[in-house]
Amino acid sequence: MVGKRIQRAREAESLSLRALAEIVGVSQTTISKYEKEDSTPDSTMLLKLSKALNVKTNFFFQTNEFILENKEYRKRTISNIELRSIESKILNFVEKRFEVESLFPNLPFNKFKVPALKTKQISKLKDVPLIADELREAWELGIDPISDLSNVLESNGIKVFMIDESADNNFDGLAAIVNDYHIIVISKNWPGDRQRFTLAHELGHLILEGRLCSKMDDEKASDRFAAAFLLPEKSLKNQLTARRKSIEIAELALIKEEFGVSMQAVFIRANQAGIIDYLYSNSLWKLFKKEGWDKKEPGEQYPSEKIHIFKQLVLRAVSEEYIEESKAAELLDMTVKKFLKYRMTGK
Numbered sequence: 001m002v003g004k005r006i007q008r009a010r011e012a013e014s015l016s017l018r019a020l021a022e023i024v025g026v027s028q029t030t031i032s033k034y035e036k037e038d039s040t041p042d043s044t045m046l047l048k049l050s051k052a053l054n055v056k057t058n059f060f061f062q063t064n065e066f067i068l069e070n071k072e073y074r075k076r077t078i079s080n081i082e083l084r085s086i087e088s089k090i091l092n093f094v095e096k097r098f099e100v101e102s103l104f105p106n107l108p109f110n111k112f113k114v115p116a117l118k119t120k121q122i123s124k125l126k127d128v129p130l131i132a133d134e135l136r137e138a139w140e141l142g143i144d145p146i147s148d149l150s151n152v153l154e155s156n157g158i159k160v161f162m163i164d165e166s167a168d169n170n171f172d173g174l175a176a177i178v179n180d181y182h183i184i185v186i187s188k189n190w191p192g193d194r195q196r197f198t199l200a201h202e203l204g205h206l207i208l209e210g211r212l213c214s215k216m217d218d219e220k221a222s223d224r225f226a227a228a229f230l231l232p233e234k235s236l237k238n239q240l241t242a243r244r245k246s247i248e249i250a251e252l253a254l255i256k257e258e259f260g261v262s263m264q265a266v267f268i269r270a271n272q273a274g275i276i277d278y279l280y281s282n283s284l285w286k287l288f289k290k291e292g293w294d295k296k297e298p299g300e301q302y303p304s305e306k307i308h309i310f311k312q313l314v315l316r317a318v319s320e321e322y323i324e325e326s327k328a329a330e331l332l333d334m335t336v337k338k339f340l341k342y343r344m345t346g347k
């Protein structure tokens, strides 16, 4: 067990065997032997390893083993080392989350279930929004903007995590199943509109599964779902009217601010909904590309998603005296002193 834990902590820190060996002053082979469980580090070495890997020594002795199953990466253009680092970090979060949840005797954590929707099968991309509308109806979301998407997902049994990955390594998001629970992971370092699109895209995969006819591209379908779920056709027509020859950039910015979708998603959606024609939508796309707005849109960036549930659970657990302050601090990755201040002030 200890060996696997060392490996996970090492990969989460993106350290090679050799780099870790150098930090703790042993040979690469020794670390490799620890990880393969051919030998066991003594307590002094465990202490060194825990310091090098930024974990408490008890991290090495935890026995619940969580596995990410049915992994679905959004735009997977990441190296294997990065991938292992990301997955190890995710597992560390997942483990803490399950640990905290298990403290509560009566907390209902629903598992995600696809609600019964009218449309069972679709054969054209343009019909995907039907399913998004039906899901909004089933989840009683109306046609208004969804201000807190993570919370909507959490309320429907999907656990949402955010990891701190540098934006240049291209990690956008991941959906997976852990212990029969659906999770979606997003990166902290993208603007909020992109995070929300990723969340809705991953949701799209879950909802569309089994509904698409075999010729359809499920990535495109999930994108279509995401845009329609975040910005229903009815709402968009309320904003823009049913038919337009052109749209001001500033109008795109206002809709972005209200609905939390990128300006690009707004005009693409406007074209899909028949509000503007393809030629005009394409001219906007060219303009965005020319101005570099396809990478960074003009104006204020949409604020990042906030994921509160884990902190709330830890605070509730300490408040109900299920755990000590030191444990709460450890779970939140804070010093005890910092936690005491945080507990009293929220900062």
Ligand SMILES: [Zn+2]
Pocket (backbone or CB within 6 Å): 072, 073, 074, 075, 201, 205, 219, 222
């Ligand atoms: Zn996808």
